[in-house]
Amino acid sequence: MADPALNETRIAGTKIALLQGRTMEFIVNSSLGTQWLENAAAALSVTPTCPRCKGAIPSEDINVANNVAFCRHCDLSHRLSDLTSGTTVDEDIDTSRPPDGTWFQRNAAGTVIGATHRSLSRAPGLLFLSVFWNGVICVFVLIALGSTLKHLGLSIPHWFPSPNTDGKLMPLGMTLILWIFLTPFVAIGLAMLGAFLSSLMGRTELQVQGNQCVLFTGIGSLGRRQRFSTFDVKDVRIEDKRWVDRNGRSRQSAQIVIDTKDKPISFGSMLTNERRRFFAGCVKKELVRR
Numbered sequence: 001m002a003d004p005a006l007n008e009t010r011i012a013g014t015k016i017a018l019l020q021g022r023t024m025e026f027i028v029n030s031s032l033g034t035q036w037l038e039n040a041a042a043a044l045s046v047t048p049t050c051p052r053c054k055g056a057i058p059s060e061d062i063n064v065a066n067n068v069a070f071c072r073h074c075d076l077s078h079r080l081s082d083l084t085s086g087t088t089v090d091e092d093i094d095t096s097r098p099p100d101g102t103w104f105q106r107n108a109a110g111t112v113i114g115a116t117h118r119s120l121s122r123a124p125g126l127l128f129l130s131v132f133w134n135g136v137i138c139v140f141v142l143i144a145l146g147s148t149l150k151h152l153g154l155s156i157p158h159w160f161p162s163p164n165t166d167g168k169l170m171p172l173g174m175t176l177i178l179w180i181f182l183t184p185f186v187a188i189g190l191a192m193l194g195a196f197l198s199s200l201m202g203r204t205e206l207q208v209q210g211n212q213c214v215l216f217t218g219i220g221s222l223g224r225r226q227r228f229s230t231f232d233v234k235d236v237r238i239e240d241k242r243w244v245d246r247n248g249r250s251r252q253s254a255q256i257v258i259d260t261k262d263k264p265i266s267f268g269s270m271l272t273n274e275r276r277r278f279f280a281g282c283v284k285k286e287l288v289r290r
Helices: 022-027 030-043 080-083 123-151 172-201 273-287
Strands: 008-013 013-020 066-073 076-079 101-105 110-117 202-208 212-219 222-229 232-245 251-261 265-267
Touching: 076 080, 101 273, 110 273, 123 172, 172 202, 172 212, 202 273, 212 265, 212 273, 222 265, 232 273, 251 273
Parallel strands: none
Antiparallel strands: 008 013, 066 076, 101 110, 110 202, 202 212, 212 222, 232 251, 251 265
C-alpha cells in the first residue's frame, strides 16, 4: 500500500513523487521551484536501485522533496541523491574478488582492508607541476638561505644565487620577511611533491583488531594514523562534493566518510572510484552494526 504522504505527478514525461499541499504549490508558483523540479526530473532519469537487494525503486516510493527513496522489499530508506549520483555504499560486495589495487585480508590477528593510491595517469601531471613549482621557489629559497648564512658569518657555495642587493648584503630584516613570504609557497611545493609520491607509492589501509581500528593514509611507514572503536561507528558513506571555482570551472571531489559518535572521519580522496567503492563497502560490511 502506498504511503499516504506521497503523491504522484508527471513532469516532462518523468514520474515523480512529491509531498502534497504546500510543496506542490511552491513548485508551481515559483520560478526557483520550477528550476528545482527540472533538476530533480533530470536526476531521476536514471531509475534508483536499492543497494541491498539490487531491485529498482518505483517512482511511487520516491520523495524528491525529502530526498528519500524507500525500498519496500528491504523495508529501508535511502537518500535519493546518493542513489542517483552513484555514491551509495554497497556492503554486499564480494571480498574474495577485490579490484586491482585493493586487498581484503582476514586472519587470527584481525582484518586488513587496503587500497593503493597508485595512478600512472595522474603521476606525470603531478610530477610536472611539482618540478615547475619547486624549481621556481627553490631559487628564492637559496637566496634567503644564502643571506641567512652570510649573516651568521658562514660561507656559501659558489653556485648559490647572490643574496646581495645593490652590491650589499641583504639586510637581516628583509631576509626574515623573505622567509615569512616564502613559507606558504614552500608548503604548497612540499604538498605537490607528496601528492606525486603518493600517486606512485601511497596507500590507505584500515586495520581492525577486536574492537579497535587504525586507519592509515600515507607512504610506506610515514603518514597519518587515526584510531577509533568499532562501537563508535554509526555509518559509512561516500561523499561527493561538487563546486565551481573562481574561474567558473566545475570541480568534483569524492571521499569516504566514517560517521562516528565523536566526529566524522574523512579519507580516500586519492583513490580511484572503483577502489573507493570497494574500500567503503568492505568498511561498512565490517564495522556498521545492524
